[in-house]
Amino acid sequence: MNKGIINVSVLLLLVFQLNCLWAQPPRGPYVISPVVHEDNTVTFSYLAPEAGQVLLNGQFQSGNVPMLKGEQGIWSVTVGPIKPDIYPYSFMVDGVTVMDPANVSFFPNERFKGSLVDVPGKAPLVHAMKNVPHGSVTYEYYPSVRNTTGRVVVYTPPGYNSNPDQEYPVFYLVSGTTDTEETWFKVGRANLILDNLIAEGKAIPMIIVMPYGNVEATIAEQYGLPKPADPARESEEGAMRAAQFETDLVENIIPYIEKNYRVKADRQNRAIGGFSRGGGQTLRTAFGNMDLFAWVCCYSAYLPQADMEESYRHIFLHPDQTNEQLSLLWISVGKDDFLYEDTTSFMEFLKSNDVDFTSHISEGGHTWMNTKQYLAETAQLLFK
């Protein structure tokens, strides 16, 4: 690599707009990927005439699977049968991780770029697009901390527009570390899960509010600062960020939602839940604001015992009050989750202090496949 060449290239840069190749139909062979077959096997394909090795990386399999180079430089492999679900995947092309260029469906995230494959199975799953009445998903801009404009995604159930006198309970639902405000919508399919449960009479029509868990990133973006790295879960910086999220939710998002949507604005009609970091933010926010939330759902997350003893003493010092106040404290985790032991310790702590909770230990790990399922289970319990 010659530094002289780079400097010349940079000097030669002219500030003008080019004809956009990207806006024209793609050159070369047309690749279709992924293709899900009737037997739940799936063929993945990727165009890379020059590559030496292409691997398939996907959460439906253990380890990477080599793809075979075929005609016109299209690499492909058929895997499975895969258990019906929605899975993140990517290609590793000579060691470089890439999304599937032929697939629109993607995983919104701060740090990695993955595609999504939907294996529908014979009977439609709880997140399937079915021929039922559909709610809407709205991207809202609200006044957030430090004079920034926050983004939040809001699901309104079917009939919200046509029943102008009806008020709805609200479920605040937080995604995990490096996820964005879009992840519960695009990966978690929260809207389709609720559409289906409501159509079957299994869930009460509710509004779901999906905030962005990384308030510091919004601040950095809007003040033109470098985006800060994510702090360790139990560091001082981690606690500060969690408090910042709690402030933003309680002081900014909830008032914004209650002003702009037709909601039942009392604690019996307010739920909070979250996955991974969002589960920790859920527990801190719920236990720090017992006047606000009667329903608390924690998916693959926990609070450390030290945190409980320092910040949330009243939860276990007065378990009767806690049990009276919380209509649901739900805790779920997968057996293979890296947070499994922390979560079970948390449950032991609650149990030994007579704090009631409902738990579900599932198969699987720290995945969006699991957390979708937890949402589907808890949505049937809320506000009943």
Next chain:
Amino acid sequence: MNKGIINVSVLLLLVFQLNCLWAQPPRGPYVISPVVHEDNTVTFSYLAPEAGQVLLNGQFQSGNVPMLKGEQGIWSVTVGPIKPDIYPYSFMVDGVTVMDPANVSFFPNERFKGSLVDVPGKAPLVHAMKNVPHGSVTYEYYPSVRNTTGRVVVYTPPGYNSNPDQEYPVFYLVSGTTDTEETWFKVGRANLILDNLIAEGKAIPMIIVMPYGNVEATIAEQYGLPKPADPARESEEGAMRAAQFETDLVENIIPYIEKNYRVKADRQNRAIGGFSRGGGQTLRTAFGNMDLFAWVCCYSAYLPQADMEESYRHIFLHPDQTNEQLSLLWISVGKDDFLYEDTTSFMEFLKSNDVDFTSHISEGGHTWMNTKQYLAETAQLLFK
């Protein structure tokens, strides 16, 4: 590549869920990219310890620029100053095109995966996130052709929720080939452009409806068929697809919007516009339904003379009627656009047939930088 090894690998695939590395904090050095500096130079960075060559590809420059490998395997380059705007870019890592993993902002598209860099400049641009009242952007599901569920994105202006008696004009706005229903929102920033123009009193508060131009892709997705390639612009298949879009818009989307939103449902309060293929769809739909639209905006697109003479004879056989009916026929294109000559021929055809239109020949090419600007210009003319 040994086929035997692949077969063994495929056989070894087990259908189970793994701990999700993606949901955990990222390993390795934390990369911040892009970083926009005060002088409008921008530093791009990409982590690739094993790569032999990393290039920066971006619509702010001509040709690819080599990046330099630094500490911990992070490649980077500083380019510019770049003229303030939002630009698509990607990295080419040993010949493999990838999005920037550190950047959330992306270009929704069927065929390529690009990131977006926003160079804000000193004075905020027309698409900037400013401290003004913000509208909302809603993802709707509507009953579409062949019993499918279509997706459409809807901008409602600031105050839509708080003024329950106000009705609004509607602008149907279509993106280009390989774009999706999200592209006008995520790349075109149609919502922020309108927020800013409305705040300055330059545009009338309006609803903007952003459909997916590729109806055939929705059908394929929902019937589990392979997604068909995009036909050539002037092929029979291309015309069939354009007609299909027209049918979906006129028979499904417009009735859905007029049922579910508070709109002024007459032709003087209906506009249609589009970029590239969406511009062609706009012209076909407008000229084929003169009773529906009084305002027509065509960005970097045209109709072939043969099309005009076969399908839209009344447009130029009765120019007085056409001129009376159309409050605006806007045609814009960039001097470097690959559709420049076709567009100017189209304008010559209209002119020689005494059909009135307003045109803007801009600098630049077939880019979203240009089409954003065209939207900002035309939004100030509509419904006045």
